[in-house]
Amino acid sequence: MNGTIKRPSLFHFALFTGAILATSTVSLLGPASSSVQAALQDSPKAIVDEAWQIVNREYVDGSFNRTDWQATRQALLSKDYTNKEQAYAALKAALEKLNDPYTRFMDPKQYDALSNQTAGELSGVGIRLEVNDQTKILTVVEPIDNSPAFKAGVQSGDRILAINGKNTKGMTVDDASTLIRGDVGTKVMLEIGRDGKGSFPLALTRARIELPTVRYSVKEEGNKRIGYIRLNEFSAHAADQMRRAIQDLQTKKVEGFVLDLRGNPGGLLQSSIEISRMWLDKGDIVRTVDRKGNSEEISANRTAITKLPLVVLVDGNSASSSEILTGALKDNGRAKIVGSQTFGKALVQSVHSLADGSGLAVTIAHYYTPNGTDISHKGIAPDVKIDLTDGDRQKLSSNPKLFATKDDPQYAQAIVVLEKATAARPAPILGTQQVSTRQEKGRLDTP
Incomplete structure (x- = not known):
């Protein structure tokens, strides 16, 4: 992106x-x-x-x-x-x-x-940009792995001085992104500024970029190896990225997982269903009801990837598809939920393109958690409630590197809960199986 x-x-x-x-x-x-x-x-x-x-x-x-x-x-x-x-x-x-x-x-x-x-991809060169707070210069946050920018050696901290000859002074990130994006196979010329090297031109060929929505790592917490997974949104590629993350972390011999859904506003309903099935071997996931009262129950299908202990982190910005996944894991006793009350959106939308390229999102159904709970305007109550103070939020926002560390009170509590769950011998790991898509693809569940 x-x-x-x-x-x-x-x-x-x-x-x-x-x-x-x-x-x-x-x-x-x-x-x-x-x-x-x-x-x-x-x-x-x-x-x-x-x-x-x-x-x-x-x-x-x-x-x-x-x-x-x-x-x-x-x-x-x-x-x-x-x-x-x-x-x-x-x-x-x-x-x-x-x-x-x-x-x-x-x-x-x-x-x-x-x-x-929500398609989780776009045509571009694969760099995340920001306007630096101190210099006010358009700056590379990071290149996306395997993107044209990554392969060309673009580095975090590089300054974008011009795009196709147009000076970027005073340019917003959105304006710069519009200039950099374009059809696959076409070229864009960037003027790059780099400490110790001055400025130099760099021609990049645009390609289809899959946006990373899942980030994960192994965290050493005491004598435990914990698989930490952060899911930012339920895009069309989220399920595949989640599957790879779980499988890779298991090869690294983790003893349990923390799934971080804080700030995740939702996305595609089908994505939440597929990801639920990666953690749940059996049990209901969600029930939807349309305006005619027609009810559809969607369940796990014995395609879970792991039975290792799981803690899910949520907050007031965890909504829609995040709540479907959280509700499924909580009601089936598959995970402990830690954090703040979730947003409380229990509606599903269908998205339509219109003849002139505009679009329309229409609410088509109401959904309920496996236990029949209507979370509208209420959200899901965590098993272990811990709210961040204003001081906590300011501390984490001013230093993002503290996020998901012991200086992050919600994450720290998640580790306490997970350590208790991993005290027992972990259950055996199940084999993986490709999850089939269903007609839910195409429904949005995002506020």
Whole structure:
């Protein structure tokens, strides 16, 4: 990725996540007459009505928040829109009547960003960027492994002085990322500044970059070897990355795991299901209910990778798919949950591309944990509750290297809990098996 992955508020995060694999093909205009169709096809009203039809067909609340949704359509189509922006604004206003922040319209730029984020990949050169707080210069945080930038020797701390000849002074990370990204196989010219070497040009060929969403390491805690895994979001590649992490840590003879979901706002429902199955050999994972009352129960399928003791770290920003995974592990007694109360989002969205490249996310179902718990607006209570103080948060944010160390109170408590669990002889490790995908692929569960 060419730019840092910012962590916006939970409400706004959905604008930066999604999956192009998740889009659905929908019919334009639905049951309108042929004359109405002809009148709308070349006007902004086409997008308005396409979105209206999707909501009408799929929205989880058949009363549409006690709104006359048919009258809403008539009002939308009775207006004259001189451009798409006016139509977008009218559609957003109509969706606000549902009083559901998760059912939302995205303009093409927002939809593209959402698609790239939860797809877990994009076309670029593979560098994370930031504007240095002291120098105010665009700086490389790190190159992504095996990316064009990594292979070309780009280093953390390198300064990006120009992009295709354009000086980056005063440029934001987003602006720089837009310039660096492009079609696979095309080139971008960077002017690099490096301590001890001055400045030099570097031509890079853009490639498809898989964004790392899982980071892991072996931590020596006393006489215990602990496998620490941090999952940032449930992207389309998260399950494969999680599988590799668990398997690699097991070869390193760890005695237990800490799975860190703090700050994880969710992502693809299918990803949470696949990852749940890596830890659970049997038991229910989640139950979804649509507006017609149709219920679907999703369960483990005896494809767990390990039975080693597990502690899950959560906080108030662990939401949606994070809560599905946490609820499944807690209700089945597979893991101890440590940290703060989770966010409390129990809704599932379906994401659709619209004809002009814009997009629509629609809430289509409510979900419940295996024990039948509705976590809406309540979240999941940890087994061991420990909240960070303002001082703790300031300390960790000012020195990220302290995160997941003994100076991190939640992590430190997780180690205490895990040490008790690993005191007994670890259970045997199960063999691995490829998990099949199901129709849940394409559903978002992100606030």
